[in-house]
Amino acid sequence: MVLGLVFYLNHTSAGGPTVIPGDTKFEPLKVEDPQLRLDLLEKVRDAEYKGSNHNIFMYGPATPIAAVKPKVEATHVNMGPQLPPPPPALQVPVTFFGYSVNPKTQRRLAFLSANDEVMIVGEGGTVLSRFRLLKIGNGTADFEEISSGRHATVPMTQPEEQQ
Numbered sequence: 001m002v003l004g005l006v007f008y009l010n011h012t013s014a015g016g017p018t019v020i021p022g023d024t025k026f027e028p029l030k031v032e033d034p035q036l037r038l039d040l041l042e043k044v045r046d047a048e049y050k051g052s053n054h055n056i057f058m059y060g061p062a063t064p065i066a067a068v069k070p071k072v073e074a075t076h077v078n079m080g081p082q083l084p085p086p087p088p089a090l091q092v093p094v095t096f097f098g099y100s101v102n103p104k105t106q107r108r109l110a111f112l113s114a115n116d117e118v119m120i121v122g123e124g125g126t127v128l129s130r131f132r133l134l135k136i137g138n139g140t141a142d143f144e145e146i147s148s149g150r151h152a153t154v155p156m157t158q159p160e161e162q163q
Contacts, residue, residue, distance in 0.1 A: 087148075087150070089152070090143075090145055090150045090151065090152035091152070092127075092131055092143045092152050092154050093114055093128070094112045094113065094114040094119075094127060094128070094131075094154065095112065095113045095114070095154075095157055096110060096111070096112055096140070096141045096154045096155070096156050096157065097111055097112070097113060097156065097157060097158060098110075098111040098156065099111060099136050099141075099156075107122060107123070108122070108123060108136040109121065109122050109136075110122075110123075110133060110136045110141050112127060112141075114127075114128060121133050123135060123136055126146070127143070130145065130146060130147070131143045131144065131145055131146065132144045132146055134151075139155060139156050140153050140154065140155050140156065141153070141154050141156070
């Protein structure tokens with residue numbers, strides 16, 4: 001009975017294989033001109049690939065093609081008072097010559113020197129009552145001027161040797 005049920009289900013399923021009866025006539029595909037189009041092949045062979053000058057093995061956008069911009073003469077002249085120049089870059093008068101890391105808290109301390117005075121300051125601490133140490137990196141220290149909020153980065157340098 002089980003064999004009969006399996007046979008019945010295999011032959012009555014809608015998605016199963018179908019058999020084409022042998023009395024149907026073969027119909028070839030309708031192709032208007034089965035000859036090779038040599039003129040089209042020559043046109044493709046003569047085409048030259050200009051490319052996008054983009055290396056497909058490098059990640060990132062393609063390099064933009066520099067467009068030639070026509071030179072336009074300035075016709076607009078500013079009238080009125082001139083704007084003041086931007087403030088000069090912030091100079092922090094300290095030398096950053098090293099740092100240490102607490103292995104338990106991972107807190108960093110910077111070693112700074114100014115006027116032959118060595119200071120050990122943590123992140124968030126003040127230096128010379130004027131600058132706040134924001135971040136201590138592996139090779140730089142970021143400072144902020146407290147009064148103006150301007151930022152400066154001081155690179156790590158080796159202190160000069162005294163003789």
